[in-house]
Amino acid sequence: MMGSALCVPLTDRGHTVRLIGTPLDGALVSAVAGEQPHPALRVRLPALSSCHPVSELEAACVDADAIVIGVSSAGIAWAASALAPVLARRPRPLLMLSKGLEPDAPRGHPPRGLRVLTEAFRLALPGELAAQTWPVAVCGPCIAGELVRRTPTMVVFTGQDLGVARRFADWLETSYYRVVLQADVVGTQVCAALKNAYAMGIGFGAGLHQRVGGERGSVAMHNYEAAVFAQALVEMQELVLSQGGGAATALGLAGSGDLTVTCNGGRTGRFGALLGMGHATREAIRLMQGATLECLEVLGVLERFLVAAQHLDRRRLPLLSHLIDVGLHGAPVDVPFQEFFRA
Numbered sequence: 001m002m003g004s005a006l007c008v009p010l011t012d013r014g015h016t017v018r019l020i021g022t023p024l025d026g027a028l029v030s031a032v033a034g035e036q037p038h039p040a041l042r043v044r045l046p047a048l049s050s051c052h053p054v055s056e057l058e059a060a061c062v063d064a065d066a067i068v069i070g071v072s073s074a075g076i077a078w079a080a081s082a083l084a085p086v087l088a089r090r091p092r093p094l095l096m097l098s099k100g101l102e103p104d105a106p107r108g109h110p111p112r113g114l115r116v117l118t119e120a121f122r123l124a125l126p127g128e129l130a131a132q133t134w135p136v137a138v139c140g141p142c143i144a145g146e147l148v149r150r151t152p153t154m155v156v157f158t159g160q161d162l163g164v165a166r167r168f169a170d171w172l173e174t175s176y177y178r179v180v181l182q183a184d185v186v187g188t189q190v191c192a193a194l195k196n197a198y199a200m201g202i203g204f205g206a207g208l209h210q211r212v213g214g215e216r217g218s219v220a221m222h223n224y225e226a227a228v229f230a231q232a233l234v235e236m237q238e239l240v241l242s243q244g245g246g247a248a249t250a251l252g253l254a255g256s257g258d259l260t261v262t263c264n265g266g267r268t269g270r271f272g273a274l275l276g277m278g279h280a281t282r283e284a285i286r287l288m289q290g291a292t293l294e295c296l297e298v299l300g301v302l303e304r305f306l307v308a309a310q311h312l313d314r315r316r317l318p319l320l321s322h323l324i325d326v327g328l329h330g331a332p333v334d335v336p337f338q339e340f341f342r343a
Contacts, residue, residue, distance in 0.1 A: 001040050002097045003070020004028070005144035009177040010068075011046040012150075018060045019045075020052045022071060022078070029053050041148050054082070061086045066093040066168070069121070069135070072292050073100025073193075076117055080124035087129055093164050094135040095157075096121065099192040100294055101301045111305045114243050116189035118159065134160040136168055137185070139192035140253040141261035147177065154178045156254045158188040180253060187245020191236060191255040196295040197302065198232035199262035200272035201323050204333050207276020224335075225263070231319045231340045232259060239302075239320075242312055267291045275326060276333050299327045315339070 003019070010017045021029040027039055033051040037044050052060045061067060067086070071079045076098060087094075102120045103111030115123075118135040125133055136159035147153050157165040157179050169179035182188045205221035205228065214220055236250040236259075249255055263269045271293055274284035285293065303324045306314055314321060318339035325331035 001038075001144040002142070002147075003068060004032070004038055004041060004045060005142075005148040006068060006070070006097065006172075007045055007048060008148050008150065009172050009174045011048065012174050013171065015171065016049045018050045018052060018064070019048055020057050020060050021054055022075060023054050026053065038148070041145055043148055045148070057082055058086055062089075064092065066095065066171070068095045068097065070097045073098055073102075073117060073294060073297055076100075076102075076120050077124050080121050084125055084129060087125070087133060091129075091132055093167065094121075094133065095138060095168050096135045097138050099139065099189075099196065101190065101193040101298055103301055103304050105308075111301075111308050113309075114190060114239075114301065114305055116186055116193075118185070118189065134164070136161075136165045137189050137192070139182075139188045139258065140180070141257040143261055143265045146265070150174075150176045152176050152178075154180065154253060154257075156180050156182045156188055156252075158182040158185050158254075160185060182249070182252075182254065184246045184249045186243050187240045187247075187249035188254040190240050190243055190245055191250050192258060193294070193298050194236050194239060195255065195259040195262050196266075196268045197298045197320065197323055197327075198228075198236065199259055199266060199268040200275070200295045200327060201319055201335065202228045202232065202259075202263045203269040203272020204228070204276035204335065206269075207273035207278075208333065209276075210273070211277045227337060227340065228319065228335060229259065229263070234341065235317050235320055238312075238316055242309070268293065268295045271295065278333075281327060281330060296327055299324050303328060315342075 007017050029051055031039050069079050096118055098117045100117055102115040104113040104115040105111035118137045122130050122133050136157055138155055140156040142153050142155050157169055159165045162181055165181050173179055202225050205225040209221045236255055237247040240250050241247050271288055274287055318336045322336055
């Protein structure tokens, strides 16, 4: 969805845009190529230069000046494999919309830390190609359905080479799509992933309110949500620092900004509300009707990391510990407010 949505500012800036589907996007490609509404965004994309199935990926990329990658975190290894022949012929700038984390560990060993997705993509490439590939990451608050409708949006670009990030910003910025450059490559991407996990917990409040017959309004469980939100920022800072990022990053667009948008309009907040209503994880997943739930992927990575991270005091992360218990192990929602803000 986000890859499709980014076609709007690119097209508005006058670029030649070729949208290429993954192996899962046959219906999307058929609809967009036939100038029909996008199946998920439910609007027609602006007239693209072309739209291609994955079988035409190499031909469609052959003379591209830059490549934008819009796969989910689970698709990073596939994307690296599919794009390696294209990049081997001619390296070019890469922009990544994917948000998530991987364990930084040899196969079969406990994780030494957390690996951000620009690094995961780079390391999935053949050795010589990996050494010359430094993707730029897009982070911060952006709902695809709003971007495709040209709603004012501000995001963060980060990368090892801020000159390349600036070039992407120059290509993309419009009156409604604004870019902030951030040098904290690790902290920015860690925040982009963590907000999915923590938004699930903030969503509990809406579900608990509905569970007792409450309706949306000025009197609901907003006090509950605010306390969880604040503790989420405390813990995000702790985790960012543990990976060598800057704590202040968690308080900016990539952290608090993205957390806000995900709570209010993202699928993770809706998933958390279903858990708060009392649905088991499996049932809540079914009710989300196939939506990608990065929160569960991130919680799985964080659980493995916390088990191995001797330098982190898990007592300083009571909210994250509860989210792992609820999302991955079926525990009932019972947020440990008594353990908040003790550090």
